[in-house]
Amino acid sequence: MKNHILFPIISCLLFSIQAPGQTLDTIYANDHQVVSLSFSNPIQTGMTGSPSFAFNFNREQADNLGLLQAEKDQESNLLVRTTTGDLYSFNLAYREHLPQLHYFINPDQRLANPFQHSSNGPSAQDCIQKTASTKEEHFTLFCTQLLHKKSSARHSKHQKGIRVKLMDQVYHNDHVFMVFELKNRSTIPYALGQFQLSKVLGTPKRKASYQELPITPLFEFKMPNQIGPSSSVRFVVVYPKFTLNAEQRLQVKVLEAQGSRNLILKLR
Structure with missing residues (x-):
């Protein structure tokens, strides 16, 4: 995914705060086992806050599966955006013995939208919708040109x-x-x-x-x-x-x- 699409979303998130009452799940990983995450929709973008955690997914073909590994004694977080525009955020931690090797990510785990318009800046959902709308308009225009x-x-x-x-x-x-x-x-x-x-x-x-x-x-x-x-x-x-x-x-x-x-x- 190009940076000019990703950066506006991250910028919007900087203006936001976590929804009241919404806690982030923790996913555990280590350096000798692979932890897999299955989302209900294909992954478009995924990134970790620390290079000690590696999150890999198919960047050539949209796919629902992501793979996670980690180095010792580090904690971080993971942000995933699906092709439908949903955002998921998790805490990451290292553990020698993993409680589970596969996580089925429920759509209910996506970030809630508690944001309201304010002078502090636009909401994350507003930015995502605007980006998606702009992308769809670009697709429509280019497709129309190709048909002619x-x-x-x-x-x-x-x-x-x-x-x-x-x-x-x-x-x-x-x-x-x-x-x-x-x-x-x-x-x-x-x-x-x-x-x-x-x-x-x-x-x-x-x-x-x-x-x-x-x-x-x-x-x-x-x-x-x-x-x-x-x-x-x-x-x-x-x-x-x-x-x-x-x-x-x-x-x-x-x-x-x-x-x-x-x-x-x-x-x-």
Whole structure:
């Protein structure tokens, strides 16, 4: 996550105080075991107050899991922001024998919003909402420009009267904007059940080594729920910037809701 997005949020938090009656949970870690934290929504940003604690998460693909380790005789804190804009804060402490190795973080544990507008400065929630709104406006503007841009299909797949095309793929800052087109050449409406971009390793024939790693979209622009007969729709999906190793490839899975007109578009 870019500093120009993160710093306004931290600045807002400096003006805030902890909500009355709200206490922070303590998570214990050490240097010879890995402590895992599962959040209800993917992690966007995570940081510790001391380098003696290391909090790692997938920065290329939005994921709900974070891993924590610590050095001896240190105490600190952890601040996590999810892709939904929720903030979580925890005390951190070292312990040789850990009480537990995995924490399921309940949404009720997110920071409450006791802030009111005052002369002391803006509330943290105001800053988060403003940042999220600005980001959504940026996505909307850029997606609109991409849909007006003339482009020819880079990849295409059709089956049973349904065709999916990748029209364009643009890297912008830390995001990947992918322009798709769905065309229904049949006389029956097509209800879209699932549209999933994934990293794929191996082949389905060798199930032991086959993996599909879905890439969670950050924003969908004009994604259709249904395509009418003899109609086509273009839309844009925004993903976090990702990379592929030499053994991975991309694929798009398009599944019909309550139907069998399904497609898999291989992009690499």
